[in-house]
Amino acid sequence: MLAAFPYKRRVMKITFCGAAGTTTGSQHLLEVNGSKILLDCGLYQGHRAEANTRNREFLFNPEEIDSVVLSHAHIDHSGNLPNLTSNGFDGNIYSTFATRDLCQIMLADSARIQAQETQWLNKRLIKKGLATVEPLYSELDAENCLRQFVNIGYDRSIPIADGVSLTFIDAGHILGAAQVVLDIKEGQTTQRLLFSGDVGRGDNELLRDPAVAEDVDHLIMESTYGAREHELPAQANHLLCDVLNRALDKKGKVIIPAFAVERTQQLIYVLHELTEAKKIPEVPIYVDSPLAVNATEIFRIHPECFNEEVYNFLFEKRNPFGFENLTMVRKVSESKRLNEVHEPAIIISASGMCEAGRILHHLRNSIEDGRNTILFVGYCAANTLGWKLRKGEKKVNILGDSFRVRAHVEILDSFSGHADRSELIDYFDRMGGKKSNVVLVHGEPTQSEGLKEALSARHKARIEVAKWKSTVEL
Numbered sequence: 001m002l003a004a005f006p007y008k009r010r011v012m013k014i015t016f017c018g019a020a021g022t023t024t025g026s027q028h029l030l031e032v033n034g035s036k037i038l039l040d041c042g043l044y045q046g047h048r049a050e051a052n053t054r055n056r057e058f059l060f061n062p063e064e065i066d067s068v069v070l071s072h073a074h075i076d077h078s079g080n081l082p083n084l085t086s087n088g089f090d091g092n093i094y095s096t097f098a099t100r101d102l103c104q105i106m107l108a109d110s111a112r113i114q115a116q117e118t119q120w121l122n123k124r125l126i127k128k129g130l131a132t133v134e135p136l137y138s139e140l141d142a143e144n145c146l147r148q149f150v151n152i153g154y155d156r157s158i159p160i161a162d163g164v165s166l167t168f169i170d171a172g173h174i175l176g177a178a179q180v181v182l183d184i185k186e187g188q189t190t191q192r193l194l195f196s197g198d199v200g201r202g203d204n205e206l207l208r209d210p211a212v213a214e215d216v217d218h219l220i221m222e223s224t225y226g227a228r229e230h231e232l233p234a235q236a237n238h239l240l241c242d243v244l245n246r247a248l249d250k251k252g253k254v255i256i257p258a259f260a261v262e263r264t265q266q267l268i269y270v271l272h273e274l275t276e277a278k279k280i281p282e283v284p285i286y287v288d289s290p291l292a293v294n295a296t297e298i299f300r301i302h303p304e305c306f307n308e309e310v311y312n313f314l315f316e317k318r319n320p321f322g323f324e325n326l327t328m329v330r331k332v333s334e335s336k337r338l339n340e341v342h343e344p345a346i347i348i349s350a351s352g353m354c355e356a357g358r359i360l361h362h363l364r365n366s367i368e369d370g371r372n373t374i375l376f377v378g379y380c381a382a383n384t385l386g387w388k389l390r391k392g393e394k395k396v397n398i399l400g401d402s403f404r405v406r407a408h409v410e411i412l413d414s415f416s417g418h419a420d421r422s423e424l425i426d427y428f429d430r431m432g433g434k435k436s437n438v439v440l441v442h443g444e445p446t447q448s449e450g451l452k453e454a455l456s457a458r459h460k461a462r463i464e465v466a467k468w469k470s471t472v473e474l
Contacts, residue, residue: 011473012030012031012032012033012184012186012191012473012474013030013031013471013472013473013474014028014029014030014031014220014439014471014472014474015028015029015031015059015060015469015470015471016028016439016441016466016467016468016469016470016471016472017029017058017059017060017468017469018040018042018044018054018468019040019042019076019441019442019466020441020466020467020468020469020470021444021445021448021465021466021467021468022044022046022443022444022468023076023224023379023381023442023443023444024042024043024044024045024046024076024381025042025043025044025045025054025055025076025080026039026040026041026042026071026076026077026441026442027039027040027041027042027059027080028040028195028220028441028466029059029060029065030182030193032161032163032164032184032186033161033162033163033164033184033186034162035066035067035161035162035164036060036064036065036066037065037066037067037068037069037160037161037164037182038060038065038067038068038069038084039068039069039071039180039195039220040068040069040070040071040077040078040197041068041070041077041078041079041080041081041084042074042075042076042077042078042079042080043055043075043076043079043080043110043136044076044080045075045076045353045355045381045384046381046383047383052133052136055080055083055136056083056136058084058087059469061088062084062085062087062088062089063087063088063089063090065084065089065091066091066161067091067092067093067094067160067161068081068084068089068091068092068093068094069094069095069160069166069180069182069195070093070094070095070099070103071171071177071178071179071180071195071197071198072099072171072173072174072176072177072178072197072198073095073098073099073102073103073106073174073175073176073177073261074106074174074198074259074261075106075110077197077198078099078103078106078107079106079107079110080136081093081103081107081145082107082111082136082137082138082141082142082144082145083136083137083141084145085141085144085145085148086137086141086144086145089148090148091148092148092149092150092160093145093148093149093150094149094150094151094152094158094160094166095149095150095151095152095176095178096151096152096153096154096168096176096177096178097151097152097153097176097302097304098175098176098298098302098304098305099175099176099177099178100146100149100151100176101176101298101301101302102174102175102176102261102295102298103146103149104146105291105294105295105298106260106261106291106295107142107145107146108139108142108143109260109290109291110142111135111137111138111139111141111142112139113356113357114135114136114137115135115138115139117135117356118133118134118135121133152166152168153168153304154168154169154170154178154211154304155167155168155169156168157183163184163185163186164182164183164184164185165182165183166180166181166182167181167183168180168181169181169211169213170207170208170209170210170211170305171196171197171198171199171200171210171211172199172200172201172202172204172207172208172209172210172211173197173198173199173200173207173210173262173417173418174198174200174207174261174262174417175206175207175261175262175265175298175299175302175305176302176305177197177198177200178197179194179195179196179197179199179210179211179213180194180195180197181193181194181213182194182195191217191218191474192213192215192216192217192218192433193216193217193218193219193220193474194213194216194218194219194220194431195220196219196220196221196222196427197222198222198224198417198418198442199221199222199418199419199423199424199427200417200418200419201230201416201417201418201419201420201423202419202423204266204307205237205266205269205270205310206262206265206266206269206299206305206306206307206310207305207306207307208305208306208307209307210419210427212430212431212432213431213432213433214431214432214433215432215433216431216432216433216434216435217433217434217435217436217437218435218436218437218438218439218474219428219431219435219437219438219439220439220441220466221424221428221438221439221440221441222418222424222440222441222442222443223424223440223441223442223443223447223448223451223452223465224379224418224442224443224447225416225418225419225420225421225424225443225447226421226424226440226443226447226448226449226450226451226452226454227421227446227447227449227450227451228420228421228447228450229420229421229422230413230414230416230420231413237270237273237274237414239412239414240270240274240412240414241274241279241280243373243375243410243412244274244280244346245280245281246373247372247373247375247408247410248280248281248283248344250371250372250373251343251344251371252344252369252370252371252372252373252407253341253344253345253346253347253366253371253372253373254344254345254346254347254372254373254375255347255349255359255362255363255366255372255373255374255375255407256346256347256348256349256374256375256376256377257349257350257351257352257353257354257359257363257374257376257386258292258348258349258350258352258377258378259350259351259352259378259417260289260291260292260295260350260351261291261292261295262417263352263377263378263415263417264287264289264292264295264296264348264350265292265295265296265299265321266415267348267377267415268287268296268320268321268326268348269310269320269321271285271326271346272320272321272322272323272326275323275325276323281344282325283325283343283344283345283346284325284327284341284343284345284346285325285326285327285345285346285348286326286327286329286338286345286346286347286348287326287327287328287329287348287349288329288334288335288338288347288348288349288358288362289329289348289349289350289357289358290330291350291357292348292349292350293328293329293330296321296328299321300314300319300321303315335358335361336361338362339361339362339365347362349362352377352378352379352380352386353379353380353381353384353385353386353387354380354384354385354386354389355384355385355386360385360398360399361399363385363398363403364398364399364401364403366407367396367398367403367404367405367406367407368403368404368405368406368407369406369407370406370407370408371407372407372408373407373408373409373410374389374407374408374409374410375410375411375412376389376390376409376410376411376412377412377413377414377415377416378413378415378416378417379416379417379418382444385397385398389405389409390409390411392409393405421450421451421454424451425451425454425455425458428455428459429458434461435459435461436461436462437461437462437472437474438455438459438461438462438463438464439463439464439465439466439472440452440463440464440465440466441466443465445465448465448466449465452464452465
């Protein structure tokens with residue numbers, strides 16, 4: 001009779017290939033039971049040369065990845081998927097249904113923006129006699145990538161690798177956003193790993209609160225606002241009302257840089273309510289972003305993501321994302337005509353960080369007029385144009401030209417899609433289980449370290465901040 005050999009546990013480990021020490025480029029490579037599972041595959045956004053290198057040069061061989069699990073559709077989490085698939089990854093990309101639908105428009109939009117920026121850059125390079133560059137991927141690459149998506153509803157478990165089952169639970173961040181629950185069986189041992197994705201604040205105008213996971217052994221947790229409290233609670237709509245009334249009293253335009261997905265739809269819903277209640281003047285409201293217009297249509301077909309109030313509003317009354325003085329702008333010619341609008345108006349345009357898209361043209365035409373107001377309603381990463389304006393810089397460059405900032409700049413962080421320090425701590429406390437290993441990702445160093453200090457004061461297990469290119473054994 002052969003002797004029975006004890007099971008030798010294979011080491012489970014995770015390598016942080018992005019969103020470690022920064023808030024962009026989310027990519028975390030989990031190796032377990034002989035499989036390689038990539039959590040997110042986002043674009044790194046920052047200085048042009050550094051971003052180009054990081055996005056083109058993966059820290060792993062794409063052909064060796066078995067599957068991708070995508071937390072949500074934001075480009076810093078999904079935006080490098082077409083590059084991954086065109087470089088040899090041929091496995092499944094698991095996401096919620098709403099995330100896949102949003103990726104269909106967002107990845108194509110990302111490809112178009114890259115093509116436009118590359119064309120502009122190449123003109124300058126040619127003038128200098130330098131070699132031209134290519135976009136990271138094309139619209140065709142984005143389309144091909146979508147064929148590898150496998151969609152799962154919230155709270156439905158599915159096996160994705162040897163001994164690994166995946167369940168998505170609501171993250172309350174954007175439409176379709178999910179926390180990733182991986183139940184992992186190694187020999188006779190079962191462990192649960194939770195990747196938070198981006199955690200919503202709760203009490204969102206549109207979405208449900210973040211769901212609670214139980215029996216968590218390993219937690220990979222975001223820390224975007226880990227050391228900072230939002231100045232305003234969620235749903236501080238009376239303050240938006242005050243800002244808009246002050247701005248419109250000056251007979252100027254209100255320019256709102258807003259992410260095309262979630263923030264724009266949230267604003268549309270609140271502006272609908274404020275207009276209907278006659279709390280703000282009935283001025284023209286424009287959504288000037290083809291991506292935002294398309295995303296709004298996707299919102300309407302995914303009621304499973306809405307909170308009870310919006311769910312009932314949708315089925316019992318009417319479209320929450322459409323009202324009489326709202327105009328959805330698709331064509332470039334229509335967008336250009338907005339520059340000729342001289343009466344008070346509200347213009348919502350992407351991108352939220354003012355790094356690309358039609359918002360740049362609206363800022364060029366509005367930023368030097370003191371009657372106008374630029375209203376920020378969300379996060380802006382360091383060194384972006386939005387970040388500079390939020391900081392109060394008096395002179396900025398827009399599309400290669402210098403402008404003085406004479407328009408009034410307002411900030412309302414109540415619309416932030418990210419939980420703040422207290423909300424992250426509350427999220428952590430509500431998660432059940434031992435949480436033997438906690439690793440903080442998706443945060444600038446001061447934010448991640450601040451959250452680590454707060455969590456260490458209440459939880460005695462291992463808590464560490466992820467470092468780019470580092471590997472942690474779990």
